[in-house]
Amino acid sequence: MNRNDIIEILSLSGPDSITALYAKANALKISAIGNKVYLRGLIEFSNICCKNCYYCGIRRDNQAVNRYELNDKEILTAVDFAWKNGYGSVVLQSGEQQSAHFTGRITRLLHEIKAYTGNEIGITLSCGEQTAATYKEWFQAGAHRYLLRIETSDKELYYRLHPNDEKHSFDARLSAIRQLRIEGYQVGTGVMIGLPFQTIEHLADDLLFFQSMDIDMAGMGPYLEHSQTPLYQYRHLLPSPKKRLELSLKMVAALRLLMPDINIAATTALQVLHPAGREMAVFAGANIIMPNMTLPEFRPDYLIYEHKPGVSDDAALSKSKLEQNLYCAGITIGYGEWGDSQHFMCV
Numbered sequence: 562m563n564r565n566d567i568i569e570i571l572s573l574s575g576p577d578s579i580t581a582l583y584a585k586a587n588a589l590k591i592s593a594i595g596n597k598v599y600l601r602g603l604i605e606f607s608n609i610c611c612k613n614c615y616y617c618g619i620r621r622d623n624q625a626v627n628r629y630e631l632n633d634k635e636i637l638t639a640v641d642f643a644w645k646n647g648y649g650s651v652v653l654q655s656g657e658q659q660s661a662h663f664t665g666r667i668t669r670l671l672h673e674i675k676a677y678t679g680n681e682i683g684i685t686l687s688c689g690e691q692t693a694a695t696y697k698e699w700f701q702a703g704a705h706r707y708l709l710r711i712e713t714s715d716k717e718l719y720y721r722l723h724p725n726d727e728k729h730s731f732d733a734r735l736s737a738i739r740q741l742r743i744e745g746y747q748v749g750t751g752v753m754i755g756l757p758f759q760t761i762e763h764l765a766d767d768l769l770f771f772q773s774m775d776i777d778m779a780g781m782g783p784y785l786e787h788s789q790t791p792l793y794q795y796r797h798l799l800p801s802p803k804k805r806l807e808l809s810l811k812m813v814a815a816l817r818l819l820m821p822d823i824n825i826a827a828t829t830a831l832q833v834l835h836p837a838g839r840e841m842a843v844f845a846g847a848n849i850i851m852p853n854m855t856l857p858e859f860r861p862d863y864l865i866y867e868h869k870p871g872v873s874d875d876a877a878l879s880k881s882k883l884e885q886n887l888y889c890a891g892i893t894i895g896y897g898e899w900g901d902s903q904h905f906m907c908v
């Protein structure tokens with residue numbers, strides 16, 4: 562597929578042609594990597610962040626946020642739940658912190674989790690930009706996948722979404738993603754969809770960027786406005802929620818057609834726009850879901866966007882709701898497997 566083909570796909574408007582696109586992408590997924598969906602228990606272990614992304618509810622300057630950091634026992638309890646319930650993997654996600662105290666703590670936790678589960682649980686990290694040495698240390702301690710979204714592959718748009726300063730350098734973000742590959746991780750990146758100032762051409766270029774970076778995993782979701790962020794002032798420029806959902810699903814389908822054997826997440830943000838948004842993404846070619854394992858008392862403090870679903874649920878309820886929905890939709894779960902990216906395994 563070339564750029565024009567992708568633009569054409571993302572511009573499809575007739576319901577029949579859109580349905581056919583989703584069906585084609587889903588069929589290609591099944592023939593390339595099978596029809597199972599893999600679950601990653603998502604543990605949002607800290608909302609402390611040194612960054613000030615204009616779109617994010619837990620940005621540094623949002624004083625309204627109650628900052629927290631789970632202690633080791635709380636993290637291990639969440640891991641234990643994921644492990645005992647047959648989730649093959651967990652994702653440890655946090656805001657960005659670079660102190661030696663923070664990076665050393667993650668290293669220690671990784672060793673502890675691997676020892677506790679007898680290396681049964683796969684660990685994905687999503688803790689932002691770090692030095693090559695830190696990425697290396699965490700990989701050696703047992704993390705084998707890393708998520709670091711580029712947010713948009715267009716440098717100009719990137720600086721409309723982030724302050725133009727050293728802490729938010731587009732080039733540094735790119736180098737960090739490249740470094741992750743060098744250190745041996747399965748590398749995941751992604752973008753937000755339906756941002757103010759974003760065009761279909763930007764999105765087509767995002768998909769080509771993923772291909773050129775030869776990524777193993779992608780997590781893309783609709784942008785959702787948050788009233789305590791600077792980007793909120795541009796909300797009049799946003800496509801309708803319905804359009805953002807449709808565009809997000811088309812992005813999933815187009816990426817599946819472009820990269821048949823990677824892991825593609827059906828992200829939680831989709832669920833904000835439609836209760837079955839994640840299941841719809843699975844039928845458009847996604848194969849990963851990340852149910853929230855964060856303890857209920859911390860969930861209201863990890864609102865990167867507003868109206869996040871399941872804020873008052875606990876891990877067991879998030880799990881049973883999701884599994885019930887997947888079961889009803891006829892989707893099979895890959896229990897107890899790491900569900901690694903076959904793209905990575907085939908290199």
Ligand code: 5AD
Binds near residue numbers: 616710712753786865
């Ligand atoms: N809407 C949608 N996604 C968001 N993220 C942050 N803020 C928002 C928002 N307002 C996404 C970013 C980040 C990921 C953890 O959450 O893409 O990388």
Ligand code: SF4
Binds near residue numbers: 613618657689
């Ligand atoms: Fe921090 Fe990530 Fe939010 Fe940016 S998107 S402010 S890095 S938590």
